[in-house]
Amino acid sequence: MLALLYPLDGEVKGYTREQFLSDLVDECEKDIRGAFKAGAKRVSIDFTEGRLACRNDPNNPWTGRKMLAHFIDLNNRVLDPITPEERRNIGIHTCPGGDCDATHSADVDYAELLPSMFKMNAGYFLMQLSSEKDKEHVYKLCGQHSRADAKGVEQVCFIGVINPQNPRVESPEEVRDALMEASKHIPKERLGSTDDCGFSPFSIDVKPKHGSPDIARDIAFQKITSRVKGTAMASQKLGVA
Numbered sequence: 337m338l339a340l341l342y343p344l345d346g347e348v349k350g351y352t353r354e355q356f357l358s359d360l361v362d363e364c365e366k367d368i369r370g371a372f373k374a375g376a377k378r379v380s381i382d383f384t385e386g387r388l389a390c391r392n393d394p395n396n397p398w399t400g401r402k403m404l405a406h407f408i409d410l411n412n413r414v415l416d417p418i419t420p421e422e423r424r425n426i427g428i429h430t431c432p433g434g435d436c437d438a439t440h441s442a443d444v445d446y447a448e449l450l451p452s453m454f455k456m457n458a459g460y461f462l463m464q465l466s467s468e469k470d471k472e473h474v475y476k477l478c479g480q481h482s483r484a485d486a487k488g489v490e491q492v493c494f495i496g497v498i499n500p501q502n503p504r505v506e507s508p509e510e511v512r513d514a515l516m517e518a519s520k521h522i523p524k525e526r527l528g529s530t531d532d533c534g535f536s537p538f539s540i541d542v543k544p545k546h547g548s549p550d551i552a553r554d555i556a557f558q559k560i561t562s563r564v565k566g567t568a569m570a571s572q573k574l575g576v577a
């Protein structure tokens with residue numbers, strides 16, 4: 337998303353677009369390596385712009401300019417110098433936005449995004465999915481387009497089983513059933529669960545559907561508990577525990 341800091345048209349005097357992009361890619365790589373050095377087990381890259389890039393949104397003029405392939409290419413430039421061993425623990429998060437219990441691109445069909453998204457040579461994908469209307473459609477896309485070998489690393493699909501935008505707490509059984517359904521289309525060795533998005537991505541988020549950020553916090557922990565329990569149930573059923 338930071339690539340959008342450079343003017344869409346023309347060039348800045350004394351700082352070419354290519355120099356900017358090269359600096360940006362280097363700094364992103366530094367950022368990722370710094371996070372690992374500080375003790376992170378995994379580093380996930382937010383790719384919320386991916387789905388938004390497939391939209392033509394008058395509030396975001398760049399969205400009409402078919403920039404998805406460019407974003408994918410930039411992220412691969414970041415990932416390229418990183419070894420497959422390290423990339424196992426570098427992932428991509430996709431969602432249609434999640435702040436203030438609202439979305440920016442939920443109306444975009446995942447079919448427009450996923451075939452390109454899995455071209456990024458990352459080791460895992462954290463995908464908003466529990467709030468999708470047609471989940472099977474998305475499970476199938478993940479099965480079709482995720483790769484067992486992305487330049488030496490297998491791509492694990494962490495499917496969203498918890499909706500942070502809805503205060504209703506999912507049961508462990510619902511989580512289990514979603515994973516069982518997904519396992520019909522995604523190889524179980526490359527399947528995992530996640531929350532659709534962060535529970536309160538910005539500090540100014542008032543969580544309107546929840547009543548308040550404090551209530552949302554309590555609910556978040558109940559939801560995470562359900563995810564962990566339901567995932568363990570599915571693992572056992574699938575024989576991957």
Ligand SMILES: [Zn+2]
Pocket residue numbers: 384429430431432433434532533534
């Ligand atoms: Zn998100």
